[in-house]
Amino acid sequence: MGDVGKYFCMQATTAAAAALLHARTCSPTHDDWYVKLGAYAWQHPVDHRHGGWYRILTRDNRKVDDEKSPAGKTD
Numbered sequence: 476m477g478d479v480g481k482y483f484c485m486q487a488t489t490a491a492a493a494a495l496l497h498a499r500t501c502s503p504t505h506d507d508w509y510v511k512l513g514a515y516a517w518q519h520p521v522d523h524r525h526g527g528w529y530r531i532l533t534r535d536n537r538k539v540d541d542e543k544s545p546a547g548k549t550d
Contacts, residue, residue: 480534483520483544486512487528 490512497505519536520528527543 481520481532481536483528483530483532486516486520490516 490509493505493509493512496502497509516528520532520538522529522543525543529538529540530542530544531539533539
């Protein structure tokens with residue numbers, strides 16, 4: 476498991492921060508990052524078949540296992 480690199484909560488928190496910064500500053504840079512982070516999350520950790528986000532991805536965006544984020548989390 477030495478290749479583990481990405482936890483779902485970091486992606487969700489970063490996207491939320493970008494959205495908040497955009498709302499407070501109206502900076503298009505923050506909006507751009509929000510869109511990029513959302514697209515990344517939609518493409519990689521989101522389970523489109525059963526819902527939820529896979530908790531951990533490898534550096535090359537493969538799920539480590541089938542464990543999902545707990546109910547009520549930011550996904």
